[in-house]
Amino acid sequence: MSTPRARQRRLSAATVARLPLYQRVVADAALRGESVVDSTVLGTRAGVTPATVRRDLAGLGTLGTRGTGYEVDLLGQRLAEALGHDRRCDVVLVGLGHLGHALATSRTFLAPGARLSALYDVDPEVVGTTVGGLVVHDLADGVEAASVAVLAVPAGAAQDVAERCVRAGIRALLNFSPTVLRVPPGVAVQDVDLSTELQILLYHLHHGTGPLAGGLWRDLAPGASDALS
Amino acid sequence: MSTPRARQRRLSAATVARLPLYQRVVADAALRGESVVDSTVLGTRAGVTPATVRRDLAGLGTLGTRGTGYEVDLLGQRLAEALGHDRRCDVVLVGLGHLGHALATSRTFLAPGARLSALYDVDPEVVGTTVGGLVVHDLADGVEAASVAVLAVPAGAAQDVAERCVRAGIRALLNFSPTVLRVPPGVAVQDVDLSTELQILLYHLHHGTGPLAGGLWRDLAPGASDALS
DNA sequence: GGATGTGAAGTAGTTCACAGCC
DNA sequence: GGCTGTGAACTACTTCACATCC
Numbered sequence: 001m002s003t004p005r006a007r008q009r010r011l012s013a014a015t016v017a018r019l020p021l022y023q024r025v026v027a028d029a030a031l032r033g034e035s036v037v038d039s040t041v042l043g044t045r046a047g048v049t050p051a052t053v054r055r056d057l058a059g060l061g062t063l064g065t066r067g068t069g070y071e072v073d074l075l076g077q078r079l080a081e082a083l084g085h086d087r088r089c090d091v092v093l094v095g096l097g098h099l100g101h102a103l104a105t106s107r108t109f110l111a112p113g114a115r116l117s118a119l120y121d122v123d124p125e126v127v128g129t130t131v132g133g134l135v136v137h138d139l140a141d142g143v144e145a146a147s148v149a150v151l152a153v154p155a156g157a158a159q160d161v162a163e164r165c166v167r168a169g170i171r172a173l174l175n176f177s178p179t180v181l182r183v184p185p186g187v188a189v190q191d192v193d194l195s196t197e198l199q200i201l202l203y204h205l206h207h208g209t210g211p212l213a214g215g216l217w218r219d220l221a222p223g224a225s226d227a228l229s
Numbered sequence: 230m231s232t233p234r235a236r237q238r239r240l241s242a243a244t245v246a247r248l249p250l251y252q253r254v255v256a257d258a259a260l261r262g263e264s265v266v267d268s269t270v271l272g273t274r275a276g277v278t279p280a281t282v283r284r285d286l287a288g289l290g291t292l293g294t295r296g297t298g299y300e301v302d303l304l305g306q307r308l309a310e311a312l313g314h315d316r317r318c319d320v321v322l323v324g325l326g327h328l329g330h331a332l333a334t335s336r337t338f339l340a341p342g343a344r345l346s347a348l349y350d351v352d353p354e355v356v357g358t359t360v361g362g363l364v365v366h367d368l369a370d371g372v373e374a375a376s377v378a379v380l381a382v383p384a385g386a387a388q389d390v391a392e393r394c395v396r397a398g399i400r401a402l403l404n405f406s407p408t409v410l411r412v413p414p415g416v417a418v419q420d421v422d423l424s425t426e427l428q429i430l431l432y433h434l435h436h437g438t439g440p441l442a443g444g445l446w447r448d449l450a451p452g453a454s455d456a457l458s
Numbered sequence: 459g460g461a462t463g464t465g466a467a468g469t470a471g472t473t474c475a476c477a478g479c480c
Numbered sequence: 481g482g483c484t485g486t487g488a489a490c491t492a493c494t495t496c497a498c499a500t501c502c
Binding site for chain 1: 427
């Protein structure tokens, strides 16, 4: 146990945001029975240039083979490790409107290692019901400790809910409310604002503007789409 | 009508992504009865540095007053204009699972100017029902023309749905599926991957890494939170 | 031959710091 | 006095291009 996990350098935020993408492409490649992928196919499938792929993956340590590419199994393993898929982690979800319901029952939302540990709402009609195998608790009864809280609540309630979560010792919030949360230092907030995403798209549509972080204006692959199924 | 809309320079993608945030803060300020805001309060409320606020807003033309700040009404007007809130725009939504349902019934998802014009699904149990005042049509019967399509469908269906939309003449897709879509040039795709957002948050939590595009590790405001009721 | 990994160049975005105006 | 708007410095990210190794 001398150098347990010190293989990878510090990854940039931009790289981290792409790791889940690579992970998905690699898992898919494994399912298709491919044993090796190179940066070009990884890139086209992930919507990223080959150079960026290589730069990103180089940050995980030396795992490619020159002249060949990346071994799918090994790459998948390293990505899972970097993304912390081996670590258990409890997630609580607050707000069981349609969005909360969608998240609680989604098969793909939770990363490997993450487990939904509790659900909360304030609506008496919802409290006590079962969603995705978990009973919905009353937010007023307090929030249990966890690693992450997902906030799928109306804007007006978000700050209050965030404070309850922080008081419960939760240090990472995934915020779906259109609100900028005030949290103490040491608490991470990741905002996902669905209406903002639409507005960004509309802006680029109206102004005919080009590529955006999310990867706009992607080209159709030259060959036919390689039908999966 | 000599220089109708040529007031603003070309805005960077990063700036565009922040405009909706400013817009919200400004609308909120107007509701509170504030008539002027400066870059510092705008910044703290939007979770952005004052310098960035000024740089961003300067791109909309000269609209601040030195020594004072930005007039709320004027700023709101310019932001709305830049975001195209005056332009009508039809949005179709495909997929009425919980997520689609949430989007279709949300009061905040659609930007001003945007109107939901049609809903589609493939599930016979859902087709024909009414959601948010609109009847759900069968996707197999074809997609009507619109400016934007929102894809809230399972990953396996996303590419097919995207192609139907493109065939219907839609040139902007908001994609909630964990899939990289292949589209012809000239079609804009904005990806929103909810599971990726969680994974990014988990990475930063595990590795104790710092600020991210979304704005992690925000500080608590020095004063008490200015309680809005 | 062919693909990785990486210095070096190029581009985009942020922050500083201050001149200019109210 | 105070705050905007912006050149200039800085930092972050991407892309090129090639030496390196299989």
